[in-house]
Amino acid sequence: MPASRRGSGSVILPSGQTLAIHTRTQDEEDLPHATKKTMADHLRKYESLFTLTPQRMRMIVEAFTESLELGLSKPHQIVPMIPTWVFGWPTGKETGDYLALDLGVQISLGVSGTNLRVCLVTLQGDGKFEITQTKYRLSEEQKQDDGQKLFDFCAECLQTFVESNTGDGPGQLRPGQLLPLGFTFSYPCTQDRVDHGELIRWTKGFGAPNTEGRDVADMFRKSLEKYQLPVQLTALINDTTGTLIASSYVNPNTKIAVIFGTGCNAAYMERVKDIPKIAQLGIDPAAEMAINCEWGAFDSFEHEHLPRTKYDTVVDDTSNKPGEQAFEKLISGRYLGEIFRLVICELIDEGVLFLGQNTYKLEKPYCFDTAFLSLMESDPTDELLMVIGIFTHFFALETTLAERQFFRALAKLVGRRAARLSACGIAAIVSRMGLLDEGCSVGADGSLYNKYPGFADRVHEGLVDIFGDRGRNIVTHHAEDGSGVGSAIIAAMTRARRDAGLYPNV
Numbered sequence: 001m002p003a004s005r006r007g008s009g010s011v012i013l014p015s016g017q018t019l020a021i022h023t024r025t026q027d028e029e030d031l032p033h034a035t036k037k038t039m040a041d042h043l044r045k046y047e048s049l050f051t052l053t054p055q056r057m058r059m060i061v062e063a064f065t066e067s068l069e070l071g072l073s074k075p076h077q078i079v080p081m082i083p084t085w086v087f088g089w090p091t092g093k094e095t096g097d098y099l100a101l102d103l104g105v106q107i108s109l110g111v112s113g114t115n116l117r118v119c120l121v122t123l124q125g126d127g128k129f130e131i132t133q134t135k136y137r138l139s140e141e142q143k144q145d146d147g148q149k150l151f152d153f154c155a156e157c158l159q160t161f162v163e164s165n166t167g168d169g170p171g172q173l174r175p176g177q178l179l180p181l182g183f184t185f186s187y188p189c190t191q192d193r194v195d196h197g198e199l200i201r202w203t204k205g206f207g208a209p210n211t212e213g214r215d216v217a218d219m220f221r222k223s224l225e226k227y228q229l230p231v232q233l234t235a236l237i238n239d240t241t242g243t244l245i246a247s248s249y250v251n252p253n254t255k256i257a258v259i260f261g262t263g264c265n266a267a268y269m270e271r272v273k274d275i276p277k278i279a280q281l282g283i284d285p286a287a288e289m290a291i292n293c294e295w296g297a298f299d300s301f302e303h304e305h306l307p308r309t310k311y312d313t314v315v316d317d318t319s320n321k322p323g324e325q326a327f328e329k330l331i332s333g334r335y336l337g338e339i340f341r342l343v344i345c346e347l348i349d350e351g352v353l354f355l356g357q358n359t360y361k362l363e364k365p366y367c368f369d370t371a372f373l374s375l376m377e378s379d380p381t382d383e384l385l386m387v388i389g390i391f392t393h394f395f396a397l398e399t400t401l402a403e404r405q406f407f408r409a410l411a412k413l414v415g416r417r418a419a420r421l422s423a424c425g426i427a428a429i430v431s432r433m434g435l436l437d438e439g440c441s442v443g444a445d446g447s448l449y450n451k452y453p454g455f456a457d458r459v460h461e462g463l464v465d466i467f468g469d470r471g472r473n474i475v476t477h478h479a480e481d482g483s484g485v486g487s488a489i490i491a492a493m494t495r496a497r498r499d500a501g502l503y504p505n506v
Contacts, residue, residue: 003125007247010361015381024065028505032049033355033400033402033403035402036345036402036405038352039402039403039405039406040406041144042347042352042406043409043410046343046410046413047413049309050413050414050416050417051386051413051416051417052307052417052420052462054465054466056307057238057420057423057424057427057462057466058085058463058466059305060305060307060421060424061396061424061427061428061466062090062406063299063304063305063417064424064425064428065306065428065431065432066300067079067298067428068081068293068295068298068429068432069322069432071082071293072151072275072276072277072291073268073276073277074276075277077292078297078298078300078301079294079295079297079298079301080293080294080297081275081291081292081293081294082190082191082238082291082292082293082294083191083275083278083289083291084191084237084238084241084267084289084290084291084292085191085193085194085289085503086194086195086235086237086241086245086289086408086490086493086494087287087288087289087290087493087497087502087503088287088288088289088291088493089245089248089252089269089288090248090249090489090492090493091126092125092126092249092252093125093126094123094125094249094489094492094493094496095123095124095125095130095492096122096123096478096492097120097121097122097173097177097179098120098121098122098123098179098180098182098488098489098491098492099118099121099158099162099179099180099181099182099231099488100117100118100119100121100181100182100184100319100483100484100485100487100488100491101116101117101118101119101120101154101158101181101182101183101184102116102118102119102181102184102239102484103116103154103184103185105182114137114138114143114204115135115136115137115138116133116135116136116137116138116153116154116157117134117135117136117310117483117484118133118135118136118157118158118161119131119132119133119485119487119488119498120132120161120165120173121484121485121487121488121489121494122135122171123488123489125250126359127249127250127251129172129249129485129488131481131484131485132165132171132409133484134157134160134161135162136157136160138153139223143205143206143207143210144206144209145208145209145212146208146209146210147208147209147211147214147216148210148219148222148223149208150208150211150224150470151216151219151222151270152223152226152227154220154223155220155224155226155227155229156227158229158231159227159229160177162229162230162231173328175364176230177230178230178231178232179231179232180231180232180234180491180492180494180495181228181232181233181234181491182232182234182235182237182242182486182487182488182489182490182491183217183220183233183235183236183237183458183487184196184237184238184239184242184482184483184484184486184487185216185236185237185238186238186239186240186483187199187200187201187202187203187204187206187322188200188201188203188294189216189236189238191236192330192506193505193506194235194236194237194490194494194506195217195234195235195236195494196215196218196236197215197216197217197236197253198213198214198215198216199211199212199213199214199216200212200213203329205429216236217233217236217365220233221233226313231298231475233293234491234494234495235487235490235491235494237487237490238265238267238292239259239482239483239486240257240258240259240265240266240267240292240293240423240482241257241267241290241292241482241486241490242481242482242483242485242486242489242490243257243259243267243367243443243445243479243480243482243483243486244257244267244268244269244290244443244482244486245290245482245486245489245490245493246443246479246482246484246485246489247441247443247477247479247480247482247486248443248478248483249480249485249486249489250480251441251443251477253267253440253441254440254441254442254443254477255268255433255435255436255441255442256268256426256427256429256430256440256443257363257442257443257444257445257474257482258314258422258425258442258443258444258445258446258449259444259445259446259449259480260331260332260333260422260444260446260447260448260449260455261332261333261445261446261448261449262332262333262347262446262447263296263328263332263334263446263449264295264296264327264328264331264332264333264422264425264430264446265292265293265295265296266293266295266425266426267290267291267292267293268290268291268293268429268433269288269289269290269291270289270291270433271285271286271287271288272284272285272286272287272288272290273285273286275289276289281506283503283506285352287460292431295327295425296325296327296328296332297324297326297327297328298326298327298329298425299326299327300323300324300325300326301323301324301326303326306326306327306330307417308326309339311339311342311343311346312329312330312339314327315329315335315338315339315342326436327421327425330418330421331368331418331419331421331422331448332448333370333446333447333448333452334419335369335370335414336370336373336414336418336448337366337368337369337371337372337373338365338368339414340368340372340373340410340411340414341362341365341366341367341368343410344362344368344385344407344410345359345363348362349383354397355395357397357398358396359395359397361394361395361397362395362397363398365372367394367395370448370452371410371451372390372394372411372450373414373415374415374451374452375387375390375451376390376407376408376411377408377411377412377415377452377453377454378453379408379440383401383403383404384401384404384408387399387404387407387408388404393408414459415454415455416458419454419455419456419458419459419461419462420459420462420465421459421460422459422462423459423460423461423462423463423465423466424462424466425461426442426463426474426476427433427462427463427474428469428472429467430467434495435474436467436470436471436473436474437470437473438473439473439474440473440474440475441475441476441477442474442475442476442477443476443477443478443479443480444456444459444476444477444478444479445478445479445482449478450478456476459476460472460474460475460476469483
């Protein structure tokens with residue numbers, strides 16, 4: 001019988017036994033491979049699918065800006081534009097010792113597992129600070145255990161940290177010193193004041209029962225009381241809001257913070273008079289408040305504005321939340337590798353790639369990590385040895401130079417589209433706030449921004465395509481530690497605001 005396209009088959013021996021065969025060989029010349037011309041033809045097709053023209057980007061920015069404004073006007077919108085009750089910018093003169101606790105830090109890119117991070121931040125004024133931190137490993141069982149037990153564990157780790165950092169030496173805490181705490185809790189919450197938050201739903205692999213729909217700040221306070229800790233929970237914050245405040249503390253020209261990692265989000269400072277949905281609270285219209293956009297949801301459900309391909313539709317339909325987080329699914333590190341894999345699988349099914357080889361390893365969803373795209377784009381060798389390594393080591397597949405060049409070009413198309421769409425989000429906030437002429441810095445964080453080659457340059461290129469030369473006035477820079485330093489600064493700002501009797505009810 002002829003060998004199947006997938007490279008697996010069987011023959012019946014004279015003895016009656018069935019022998020399974022593999023047609024893959026180490027000699028790539030013996031395998032039917034796609035030619036350079038074939039790959040170039042296919043690349044042109046994908047270039048038209050994944051390329052965003054400046055005109056299309058400007059249309060997306062216009063729709064994005066409208067979506068932001070709707071979220072500020074009414075509650076329960078697709079892009080929710082959540083008020084954070086963090087008022088104004090840090091002065092840079094904030095000083096003192098503050099604790100910060102971050103629940104749910106990913107251990108590292110590509111490594112499963114979760115850490116709890118506890119920090120002691122000493123703010124020294126003039127944008128300077130010192131930080132001492134310890135990480136504690138959270139088991140998968142603890143993430144699914146009862147919610148109160150989870151917060152008890154947080155308090156236990158906090159107790160260990162405080163005890164080990166208390167003493168008479170420099171940089172140490174004094175025995176019995178009452179410390180304000182900023183709690184970074186980056187899961188969807190509704191907040192009607194800065195030190196409370198009702199969990200809407202767990203994300204990032206957490207599933208602790210008896211927590212959703214409850215005030216997680218109150219639950220944590222019970223744990224702090226149980227362990228008799230000299231700690232006052234002052235602020236419950238999202239990491240993107242913390243990134244905005246920490247980046248501004250160090251670089252006062254920072255007006256926007258963005259996260260481009262396994263998820264995506266943005267925060268910026270809005271005028272209270274332009275947040276109609278909180279007008280009834282009687283806050284000074286001239287005041288400013290940080291807004292947590294939760295913009296990964298832009299264009300969800302209706303899918304009217306974003307340039308979704310059939311591969312993006314498959315990613316969405318097979319996700320745990322179909323229809324939701326439409327913007328995030330086009331640009332976050334969680335999905336880019338999967339978009340690439342779906343294109344490759346289509347070409348396999350069309351008989352273009354890997355004829356006579358067994359491709360079953362590539363058929364598993366999410367097996368192609370976005371880190372592979374990053375490695376392919378940064379391969380400096382003429383023969384693209386890094387690409388050879390990825391396909392042989394992880395998928396047991398042989399490739400020609402023409403195929404490897406195609407893979408790298410495809411990775412570039414997927415990565416470039418993500419960066420240019422990210423630029424559209426930034427441009428929407430810039431347009432809304434009228435920041436284009438004066439210019440501003442954008443504090444950016446996340447594994448895509450920090451580790452994907454050329455991502456930041458492509459965002460800047462996108463901003464110029466949207467705004468023309470004035471787009472150069474918007475500059476991204478590596479953000480400061482939002483969940484540690486930012487959390488501590490917000491605790492300091494909140495304490496000062498409350499001591500001054502300003503908006504004590506929020």
